[in-house]
Amino acid sequence: MLKVLILLNPTTKSYPGAKKPLIYPLSKDIKTQMNTILNFSFPPEDLKEKISIKYKVHPNYSELELFNALGEDVLKDLLPTDAELQPVLDQADLVIGVNYIGSALVHALKCEKPYISFINDDFFKKHSGKEKTSILNSLSDSIVTINTYHELWDIVRSFITDPALAEEMKRDVSVIAKEYLDNSSYPTIGSILEELLKGEKDWR
Numbered sequence: 681m682l683k684v685l686i687l688l689n690p691t692t693k694s695y696p697g698a699k700k701p702l703i704y705p706l707s708k709d710i711k712t713q714m715n716t717i718l719n720f721s722f723p724p725e726d727l728k729e730k731i732s733i734k735y736k737v738h739p740n741y742s743e744l745e746l747f748n749a750l751g752e753d754v755l756k757d758l759l760p761t762d763a764e765l766q767p768v769l770d771q772a773d774l775v776i777g778v779n780y781i782g783s784a785l786v787h788a789l790k791c792e793k794p795y796i797s798f799i800n801d802d803f804f805k806k807h808s809g810k811e812k813t814s815i816l817n818s819l820s821d822s823i824v825t826i827n828t829y830h831e832l833w834d835i836v837r838s839f840i841t842d843p844a845l846a847e848e849m850k851r852d853v854s855v856i857a858k859e860y861l862d863n864s865s866y867p868t869i870g871s872i873l874e875e876l877l878k879g880e881k882d883w884r
Contacts, residue, residue: 682731682840685772686720687780687788688713690741708779709803714746716778716800721754724833730840733757736768736784769793774839776832779804789823792857794839794849797825798832822852 691708720733735758737743742761747754759768765787769775775788779801788795797819799805826832838845 681729682836683771683773684720684731684733684836685768685775685788685793686733686735687775687777687782687784688717688735688737689778689780689782690738690743691746709801710746712801712803713778714750716798717746717750717754719829720776720778721750721757723836727833727836727840731836734759734768734772736763736765737761738782766791774836789853789856792850792854794846795823795853796832796835797823799825799827800829819856822856824849 689708691710691713717735720735723731723733735747737758739761744758744761747758765784769784769788769791772793774796775793776796776798777785777788778798780797785795824835826835835845839849
């Protein structure tokens with residue numbers, strides 16, 4: 681069973697400090713988000729018994745109402761909103777970010793998890809901003825980016841049946857993790873403080 685973790689950004693956020701539950705839209709289309717969730721929860725027949733889907737949402741903007749509206753069959757695949765990311769990533773075989781740019785992407789890459797960026801929201805593509813778009817563009821050589829459900833399910837099938845593809849995706853992500861996200865060579869805060877205190881003592 682292939683364990684697939686789906687990363688979702690919220691489509692709206694509550695306006696901070698408002699007395700009434702005012703919300704403002706983000707660069708996401710709600711209808712597209714809901715349709716995408718449905719497509720993941722009800723995969724093609726040949727994959728139903730081969731994959732396990734779990735959704736990870738923003739802990740502060742979970743949009744539980746979307747999952748409630750889609751029904752119990754979808755809601756059962758939603759992880760608790762306070763679920764810690766690291767244990768969830770440890771269990772995942774494949775991570776798919778749905779129109780997603782967020783900190784969990786960095787954590788997934790640091791864990792060297794095969795990653796698919798699924799971009800199917802025209803509103804997201806148009807309004808997500810140059811900074812966010814440039815992040816995904818800079819990773820385009822190392823993570824798989826696809827735009828249609830047909831492509832999505834084809835690559836999931838290949839990931840299951842072709843070990844070479846799975847290893848290639850892991851290898852590409854590993855390159856990013858080691859080159860850009862590995863801070864193991866940096867000194868710890870404790871060692872820095874120790875050196876500073878040592879220098880202060882020597883100066884005295």
